[in-house]
Amino acid sequence: MPRVLPCLPWPQLVFALAFYSLTQLVFLGLPQISGSSEAREAQVIDTIVREGNWVLPLRNGVIPSKPPLFHWVGASISNFIGGVSELSVRLPSHLAALGILLLVTLCAHRVAVKCRTIEGTLFCKRVSLLTPAILSLTYGFHQLASQAMVDMIFSFFFWCAISSLVLTDDGANGAEDRLPWINRFAFWSACAGAVVARGPIGLILPLAVSLVTGAYLVGVKRVSKELFRPSVGWLAFTLPVAWYYGAWRAGGEAFLARQLIFENLQRFTGNPHMNNESWWFYLPSLFRTTFPWGVISLVGLASYLRRSRSLSFLGGFKPWVIAPSVALAVGVSLFSMASGKRHSYMLPLEPLVAIQAALLLSIFAERQSSTFLKRLAATYRPVEGVLILALTLVLLAFGLAYEIDWNLHPLEDLIKFSCKELTLRASTVALLSLLVVSVVRNRSQRNGAQIWLLLMLLLTITVATGNVIKGALKGFPLLAEQLLLVAGANTKIAVIKDPFDEYFDPIFFYLRRPVSILDLTKDLGPCDPSTVYVIRRTLLSQIRGPLLKDITRLTTLQEVKLALEGRSGLELEVFVCKHQTRAEPPLHTGPLRDAKVDRDRPFIG
Numbered sequence: 001m002p003r004v005l006p007c008l009p010w011p012q013l014v015f016a017l018a019f020y021s022l023t024q025l026v027f028l029g030l031p032q033i034s035g036s037s038e039a040r041e042a043q044v045i046d047t048i049v050r051e052g053n054w055v056l057p058l059r060n061g062v063i064p065s066k067p068p069l070f071h072w073v074g075a076s077i078s079n080f081i082g083g084v085s086e087l088s089v090r091l092p093s094h095l096a097a098l099g100i101l102l103l104v105t106l107c108a109h110r111v112a113v114k115c116r117t118i119e120g121t122l123f124c125k126r127v128s129l130l131t132p133a134i135l136s137l138t139y140g141f142h143q144l145a146s147q148a149m150v151d152m153i154f155s156f157f158f159w160c161a162i163s164s165l166v167l168t169d170d171g172a173n174g175a176e177d178r179l180p181w182i183n184r185f186a187f188w189s190a191c192a193g194a195v196v197a198r199g200p201i202g203l204i205l206p207l208a209v210s211l212v213t214g215a216y217l218v219g220v221k222r223v224s225k226e227l228f229r230p231s232v233g234w235l236a237f238t239l240p241v242a243w244y245y246g247a248w249r250a251g252g253e254a255f256l257a258r259q260l261i262f263e264n265l266q267r268f269t270g271n272p273h274m275n276n277e278s279w280w281f282y283l284p285s286l287f288r289t290t291f292p293w294g295v296i297s298l299v300g301l302a303s304y305l306r307r308s309r310s311l312s313f314l315g316g317f318k319p320w321v322i323a324p325s326v327a328l329a330v331g332v333s334l335f336s337m338a339s340g341k342r343h344s345y346m347l348p349l350e351p352l353v354a355i356q357a358a359l360l361l362s363i364f365a366e367r368q369s370s371t372f373l374k375r376l377a378a379t380y381r382p383v384e385g386v387l388i389l390a391l392t393l394v395l396l397a398f399g400l401a402y403e404i405d406w407n408l409h410p411l412e413d414l415i416k417f418s419c420k421e422l423t424l425r426a427s428t429v430a431l432l433s434l435l436v437v438s439v440v441r442n443r444s445q446r447n448g449a450q451i452w453l454l455l456m457l458l459l460t461i462t463v464a465t466g467n468v469i470k471g472a473l474k475g476f477p478l479l480a481e482q483l484l485l486v487a488g489a490n491t492k493i494a495v496i497k498d499p500f501d502e503y504f505d506p507i508f509f510y511l512r513r514p515v516s517i518l519d520l521t522k523d524l525g526p527c528d529p530s531t532v533y534v535i536r537r538t539l540l541s542q543i544r545g546p547l548l549k550d551i552t553r554l555t556t557l558q559e560v561k562l563a564l565e566g567r568s569g570l571e572l573e574v575f576v577c578k579h580q581t582r583a584e585p586p587l588h589t590g591p592l593r594d595a596k597v598d599r600d601r602p603f604i605g
Contacts, residue, residue, distance in 0.1 A: 008109055009125050012449070013102075013132070019436070020136050021098055023457060026425050027464035028094060028146055029087025032471030036502035037344075038148040039476075039509045041070060042089040045148075046512060048075035049084050055243070056250040060508060060515045063251050063258045067243065069197040070150040084512075089148040096156035097145035101132045103159040104351040107166045108358055114320040115359070119366050126365065130358035131351075133452045140289030140343070141350050142459055146467070154198040155348035160190035161206040162327075165214070165227075179226040188233030195240040200264055205348065208334050213327045217319055270339035277341040282332050285343050290350055293357045300360030301325055321363070324356040380448055384437070387454035391430055394461060398423040410564040411473070418472030419465070426461045433457045475560030479572070480510035482557055486574055487532040494528075496520050496535040496543065503570070504534075527551055527577040537571040551575045 033039050044064050047057040048071055057064065057071065064071070070092055078088040108131035112124040119126075135141055144152055164186035168179060187206070194202025207227075214223030247255050262271065270276050287294040301322060331349040335341070365373065398419065406412040437450045487493050494516040495504050508515055516531070518524055523545035527533075535543070537556065554574045562569040 007121060007124060008106070008128055012129060013105060016129075016132060016136075016449075016452070017098060017101060019433075019453065020101070020456065021094070023429060023433070023460045024094055024097075024146060026429050027422070027460060028090050029085060030422060030425070030464060031086065031146075031467035032474070032477055033086060033089075033148070033506050033509055034467075034471040034474040034476060036505040038089070039505035040065065040502070041074070041150060042084070042086075042148050042509045043505065044068070044071040045074040045078060045089050046084045046509065048072075049078050050512075056247040056255065059505075060517050062517065063255055065258065065263055066150045067196050067199055067240070067259070069193065070153045073153065074148070086148075090146055093145055093147055093149065093152035096152040097141070099156045100141075100152070100159050100351060101135060103156075103163045104135060104354065105132045107159075107163055108355045110166050111320055111323065111355060111359065112362070115318050117363065117366055123362055123366060126362045127355075127358045130361060131354050134293050134357050135351055135354035137452070137455055137459060138290050138293060138350055138354060139459070139463075140347060143463060144344060144347050146463070149344065150197055151344045151347045154194055154202060155351075157190045157194035157197055157202065158206055158348040159351065161187050161194065162209065164190060165210055179229075181231065184227070184229065184231040185233035187227075188231055189236040192233075192236035192240055195237070196243060199259065205331060205334060209327045209330050212330045213323055216326050217323060267340040268338045274340040275342065276339045279336050281341045282336055282346060285341075286332065286346050286349070286353070289343060289346060290353045293353050297325070297353055297356040297360060300364065301356065304360060304363065321359055322356075324352045324359070328352040328356070380451060384450050384454065387451065387458065388434070388437075391434075391454060391458055391461075394458070395423075395427055395430055398426065410566070411561065414472055414560060414564060415469060418468055422465060422468050426464070430457060430461070473559070473561040474506070476506035477510045478560055479557050480507050482555075483507070483532075483534065483574070484511065486554055492516060492528070492531045494518050494531050494533050496524070496533060496539070498539075503536075529577045531576070533575050535573050537573045540573060550578045552578045 033042055040059065043059045044057050047059060048054055051057065054068070054072065054075070057068070073092040073095075074089050077091050078084045081088055105128055109124055109128040112127035115123070117123045164183045165179070168183055187210075191203045191206050194206065196202070210227060211220075211223060214227070217223075247259070251258075267274065304321065305317075328349055331352070332346075335345050368376075401419065402416055402423075433453060437453050440449045440453065483493065493511070493513070495508075496518045497504060498520050518533075520535075520539060520542060524543060524547040526546050527550045532554070533547075533551070534557075540548075552575060554576055557572040557574060559570065
């Protein structure tokens with residue numbers, strides 16, 4: 001461990017991480033799972049807990065699309081806290097986010113030391129505090145820290161690998177300096193963990209970023225020689241090798257086709273069933289998810305490179321200052337080579353934007369006069385007042401939503417019911433946070449900590465509100481409840497769908513029972529009297545085989561928002577064999593208790 005790390009502002013860092021964690025935990029389990037990305041991973045966790053299959057747990061007979069490290073952590077947490085829930089499946093991402101914030105702070109501090117500006121310790125402290133503040137206020141990072149997806153766990157191991165190389169002692173700074181064996185062990189072990197979290201990209205991405213950035217800083221020969229010297233860390237790859245072998249034994253060719261060919265090879269070469277995008281897809285994506293920090297980094301980098309050519313720019317050009325941008329360019333280029341692209345793939349690279357922005361903002365502050373810095377500090381109090389006013393207006397909006405007349409809007413009861421718990425939690429957290437802000441302001445007038453506290457609180461409440469309302473309008477738990485009421489306890493449920501249709505995944509998670517999946521593209525056999533069938537209404541005519549010859553319709557399910565507004569949209573047809581008698585399902589007794597059940601209208605409860 002480098003000798004410079006004790007110079008870190010540990011009290012402020014620990015306080016910031018604790019505040020970040022507590023504010024996230026208050027809202028973490030509140031939104032319903034409303035997207036297929038979360039639902040897929042949550043289903044695997046639920047399957048592990050229910051069936052105890054830790055090697056290759058199947059989602060209703062479907063092989064998972066990602067390796068199991070996230071699912072192992074989620075299942076362990078679920079077993080510990082007593083069951084699978086929205087909170088338990090999201091906790092792995094939250095814990096990984098805390099780890100990333102800490103690792104990125106240590107790396108930023110180390111890079112600041114390497115830059116050796118004239119301010120010395122003050123510069124390092126400023127960078128160390130700005131980096132986690134910027135990253136925690138990055139929308140893309142903030143959102144995925146509260147989602148049940150593998151990206152945050154993968155990003156954590158990626159940063160474990162990067163940190164093991166950055167956090168080394170200076171030694172003599174000579175050409176003969178060697179990377180300590182413990183750092184190389186940590187690097188390869190972290191890469192092995194990233195492979196179990198995401199697949200081969202867990203090895204490819206850290207290697208590519210380390211080799212190219214290392215070549216820029218110390219030369220190709222030296223970085224290659226140091227990195228690829230024999231290491232005991234190579235033994236860590238026995239874990240992913242053992243898992244891939246065990247999963248292949250359990251899943252056979254289907255496992256290879258899904259996890260290796262489709263998710264890795266065809267992710268690069270292209271496949272009609274995935275979102276194939278242009279090579280420049282990640283450029284606007286990165287600026288959007290990191291706004292405004294990506295723009296600040298780009299403008300600041302251009303200014304730094306221009307001024308570094310002049311001798312009047314104190315300190316001159318230092319390679320370590322733009323090293324985060326070099327690493328970022330490598331990562332973006334690597335992901336841009338793939339045909340299949342998603343916004344979430346940029347998550348491991350977003351901390352690089354935070355480090356770069358923190359460095360450039362600190363350099364900018366260092367070049368300013370004391371008069372300018374005093375004027376900047378004088379703006380803290382007005383900005384704080386504006387943020388407190390914005391927070392007050394947000395809470396006031398929650399209150400007014402319960403009091404104002406919605407003119408009998410069909411969504412009034414649903415939104416009020418879904419936001420009731422959110423309002424209580426947001427108000428409690430806001431009051432406690434304002435108390436913390438007052439304490440911080442009294443202890444330090446000019447460090448801007450209170451600004452970060454208020455911004456973090458506003459971002460958290462805003463994102464949580466959007467997620468809660470989105471989940472309530474989708475109403476997947478209610479759809480699952482309706483389906484269970486129709487099917488009964490002992491009746492099998494079969495969903496007829498295209499193999500690549502992911503719409504049903506949230507419903508599968510809330511059903512919490514095995515569901516048979518029938519391939520719409522194949523001929524289906526005769527109707528099974530012990531099964532309730534579900535299909536999109538628009539796809540009924542595409543069923544092939546004798547199934548449709550002997551069925552009777554039970555009801556139609558529809559998303560809550562569409563059903564309450566009386567609009568047409570995606571409708572799920574539920575049917576059974578013609579001669580199978582079914583009892584009328586009871587009415588739902590929740591917030592939609594006034595809704596009527598009619599055989600000729602969508603059944604919403």
